[in-house]
Amino acid sequence: MTIHRFPSCSIALAILLGTMGATASSFLMGQPTIVTTSPASSSLVTTAPNVRDVHAGRALRNALNVPLRGGSQHRDLKPRVRASPAAADGEPSTSSNEQTIATATFNLIKGCMGAGVLSLPAGVAAMGDVPKAMIPACAIFVTLGTISAYTFHLIGRIVQVANSESSGSSSEAKVTSLGQLWDKEIGPSTSWLITLACFLVCYGTCLAYSIVLGDTFRSLAESAGLKGMLASREANVAVISLFGVYPLCTLKSLAALKPVSIIGNIGLLTTALVMTIRALPGGAYSAASSATNYLATLPLTLHPSFGVIGLRKLSSTLVLSSMAATAFLVHMAGPEFYQTLEKRSIKRFGVLSTLGFSSVLALSAYMMCVGFLTFGGSCKGMILNNYSTLDPGATLCRFLMGIALLGSYAFIGNVMKSSFNQLIYKGKEITDEIQKKTTQALVGTITALALVLNDAGFVVSFTGALLGSALIYIIPPLLFLKSTKRRIDNGSLASTSTLKIERFWNRFLIVLGVFLALAGGSMTVVNSFFPHLL
Structure with a gap:
């Protein structure tokens, strides 16, 4: 095994800054192809939650906006948000539930950045050890991150x-979830697919957390x-499953877990800092370093390894491509991000999409490069x-990750x-006994898999x-194609050459999504x- 060190941080930053220039974010900032009336700002009111909240972007964001799989917005534990009839009047909203672009960008970053980012160096190692x-x-990360930003913006x-078409309807008609969009454009008979995806x-x-x-x-x-x-x-x-995970998953109130959000954010930043320090030339994991005996405590399979294998086949890039989908997966919360955006408009949502995904791209790529340049093919x-x-x-x-993940598990x-x-009871009353058996079954199977x-x-x-792949590359384009076809057929949308090109692009994304999935x-x-087959 060849052990070699490189000026890690310098190389990582140089490559990252170079590839970031390829990010084509301008299309997100422009006017959309969709021809509709201008969106109305709306005040927001809350209604009692119900079982349909499983479909809601809010439900998944409560889960995904937690530390190390995103930070938790604990005020999101309130009932789901619905647009009020004021939206039909186009009156500006003063609701405290609305988010500025800065706040929404921060929440989007938290929703994406999580434990998955710590797996990215292994994705590079799957491609080679140089x-x-x-x-x-x-290049792959920037390309897929840009596409992810586009499909997130597409949802908005x-x-x-949908908002403009229901402007004269009650607040119940306003779309607040991906499931509602599916009901409207595809049909309620298959909306269980969104629940299954969630x-x-x-x-x-949860399985990744247990491992x-x-x-x-x-x-x-x-x-x-x-x-x-x-x-x-x-x-x-x-x-941990018996005395930590299971009791937390049986909690009826998650209010006591609010500090988890802070711990998770601190943990992720601390990890980035420690990884950067350890990656410095002549650092603690350098073969030339005599300051510590860290390498002596590690098996050879964990020692930094460079130049033994070289670059692998092109097919090996699919591992990182799959990981990238997890790194940018916040699309289930797309409808709610749009609905709660202050002074919402397509242009402002484009700004949010560009800022949020560019930040996630930069932070994730940096940690990916720093981790790989420390350990190479042994990541x-x-x-x-x-x-x-x-x-x-x-x-x-x-330590910080362990505490944060335990709290996150509950959400x-x-x-x-x-x-x-x-999925199983289809809207029937869920008793405490059913909840208990469900918790035992799910935690039990996850623990069994984590042991294997x-x-x-x-x-x-x-x-x-x-x-x-389904939630980023397939479902949003499918909804777009259905929505535009319906409106072209009823005469509310002109079939321009620009629209035809974009519809072709979305068909390509569906094919890409199927390919990346399989x-x-x-x-x-x-x-x-x-x-050994690679």
């Missing part, structure tokens, strides 16, 4: 159309000097697993249970390939379980 592997990696445009996203996220929690507390146990069974991964997964599916248990900086990061688990009950699977990167990549999922399995 620094130039970051060039195609960043479709919601704006359930599977949450289930995959990471097992690794995290195993490392913390080793840092504390524990040995044997107490420091085994399996024992930590079981104990694990959870990059913190590469750092020594004697490393105080890494230990601090693990994700709550939506997971709700969507599961909606030990690679969080595989779960992140596989979830991104199947569900991320090929990306297959390549993820091969990379994780049959790497």
